[in-house]
Amino acid sequence: MEQQVLDRLHDIVGPDGVVAHKSARSVYDCDGYTLEKAVPELVVLPHSTEEVAAVVKFLNKAKIAFVPRGAGTGLSGGCLPVEAPVMIGTSRLNKIVHIDLLNRYVVAQSGVVNLWVSNAVKEQGFQYAPDPSSQQACTIGGNIAENSGGPHTLKYGVTTNHVLGLEVVLPDGEIVTLGGTVEDVPGYDLRGITIGAEGTFGIVTQAALKLTRQPQAYRTFLAVFESVHHATQTVSGIIASGIVPAALEMMDTLIIQAIEEAFHFGFPTDAGAVLIIEIDGLAASLDPQTERIQAICKHNQAREVRIARDDAERMALWKSRKRAFGAIGRLSPNYCTQDGVVPRTKVPDILQRITEVSEKYQLRIANVFHAGDGNIHPILMYDERNADETRRVVQAGKEILNACVDLGGSLTGEHGIGVEKMGQMPLIFSPEDLMVMTQLRSVFNPANLCNPNKIIPTPGGCIDVTTPRRQVPL
Numbered sequence: 001m002e003q004q005v006l007d008r009l010h011d012i013v014g015p016d017g018v019v020a021h022k023s024a025r026s027v028y029d030c031d032g033y034t035l036e037k038a039v040p041e042l043v044v045l046p047h048s049t050e051e052v053a054a055v056v057k058f059l060n061k062a063k064i065a066f067v068p069r070g071a072g073t074g075l076s077g078g079c080l081p082v083e084a085p086v087m088i089g090t091s092r093l094n095k096i097v098h099i100d101l102l103n104r105y106v107v108a109q110s111g112v113v114n115l116w117v118s119n120a121v122k123e124q125g126f127q128y129a130p131d132p133s134s135q136q137a138c139t140i141g142g143n144i145a146e147n148s149g150g151p152h153t154l155k156y157g158v159t160t161n162h163v164l165g166l167e168v169v170l171p172d173g174e175i176v177t178l179g180g181t182v183e184d185v186p187g188y189d190l191r192g193i194t195i196g197a198e199g200t201f202g203i204v205t206q207a208a209l210k211l212t213r214q215p216q217a218y219r220t221f222l223a224v225f226e227s228v229h230h231a232t233q234t235v236s237g238i239i240a241s242g243i244v245p246a247a248l249e250m251m252d253t254l255i256i257q258a259i260e261e262a263f264h265f266g267f268p269t270d271a272g273a274v275l276i277i278e279i280d281g282l283a284a285s286l287d288p289q290t291e292r293i294q295a296i297c298k299h300n301q302a303r304e305v306r307i308a309r310d311d312a313e314r315m316a317l318w319k320s321r322k323r324a325f326g327a328i329g330r331l332s333p334n335y336c337t338q339d340g341v342v343p344r345t346k347v348p349d350i351l352q353r354i355t356e357v358s359e360k361y362q363l364r365i366a367n368v369f370h371a372g373d374g375n376i377h378p379i380l381m382y383d384e385r386n387a388d389e390t391r392r393v394v395q396a397g398k399e400i401l402n403a404c405v406d407l408g409g410s411l412t413g414e415h416g417i418g419v420e421k422m423g424q425m426p427l428i429f430s431p432e433d434l435m436v437m438t439q440l441r442s443v444f445n446p447a448n449l450c451n452p453n454k455i456i457p458t459p460g461g462c463i464d465v466t467t468p469r470r471q472v473p474l
């Protein structure tokens, strides 16, 4: 990086806000998607919206591409610097700016960690509902960029349902507000299209987030099954009964064993699958739902249905689930977490296809996922020192996503396209669709300097416009 660029960025953010040394920059070489790596030439850590705007204005003028980064927990390579020399990290934008309990919102800077928001209001009986399993680390900015979900998405919705307004530094350095602090600001919903744009429309610097009342009561079940088939039948049965659980999560044998070894919760390691089912709401409403859920589990040959006896047991169960990916570290030096969606009724079919892929490519694949949403997360284990195994993981991942599309689903449920799935976008979008997306991006990001080489495949790059698309008509 040229000295004058370094000097100017030092001037804006101070010397402690620029990471230039190679060894320090190397920790930013990937996110949670470790199959591709690239070290940024420079990392800049601004302290305020004004500093972000000044940095971006300077880079735009100098025609230097840049990539936003939150905590780097993304699972599709979204913050990988691909032909973007400068990374702009939000770790110092870490303040909760304002809490308005009466109007039920919080204004938080984009580098605030997801869980901090709920922690800030829990004594008053509120929560920030989106709860990605990475919530102890991932940031509000990353959640907004990916439109993240979580185990409780089934009932409460994803990030976009809980964001009222955004402050964004556009790729030319202008600071704009999209949306506001009240519901439904008139005009086009620019807030809505910025959420899920994976950092290609600008850098979010702060956001107004909706607060939700904590439920009066919870009931959390651990249902144990001999087979994945019986567990999926139970998922369909619960939804068909009209109950909307707050969460409905499934884990297969391999992941149960890894979690049990790590956390000793008491999961049965010989089970074919377990479901974590949670219902919440008014205490009086939970007894009839509990009876119904127990009956459905029994009808589908559940070996056992446990109910968390108290809050501590409930928290321990969720802690085990939310740390499931980490537990995989005991089984394999590297893993790739895939993220696809199928119609809920097709969960047994996709799990069968995953088993076939696992056999075909001789890979161990564990499954832990948001079964109620049909959002699968097969975890493909590998050792990056083994080039052949690494190649097989990439192929197997692609085949699983192709199978999701074949079954009427989609390429991502919550982790985004990033660099990982760009090449498969033509499976569900025509060249015309992709052109419209490029035009939309140009409105915000005309020079394509902000997070280039993400989401939309480029002609001459990995796009294969001859692949017939398989988008399912409504």
Ligand SMILES: Cc1cc2nc3c(=O)[nH]c(=O)nc-3n(C[C@H](O)[C@H](O)[C@H](O)COP(=O)(O)OP(=O)(O)OC[C@H]3O[C@@H](n4cnc5c(N)ncnc54)[C@H](O)[C@@H]3O)c2cc1C
Pocket: 031, 032, 067, 068, 069, 070, 071, 072, 073, 074, 075, 077, 078, 079, 090, 110, 111, 131, 132, 133, 134, 137, 138, 139, 140, 141, 142, 143, 144, 145, 146, 147, 148, 149, 150, 151, 198, 199, 200, 202, 203, 204, 205, 325, 326, 414, 415, 451
């Ligand atoms: C163990 C584990 C469990 C996970 N569980 C879930 C889950 O349950 N649900 C789920 O949805 N995801 C999950 N994820 C994926 C990941 O945590 C989310 O995508 C999360 O939102 C990423 O946040 P981050 O701060 O780490 O963002 P990063 O990884 O740093 O960045 C992600 C994307 O956001 C962009 N970005 C970051 N900050 C900004 C900003 N301020 N403005 C504009 N763009 C920005 C980046 O350029 C990149 O494209 C999990 C990941 C792990 C490792």
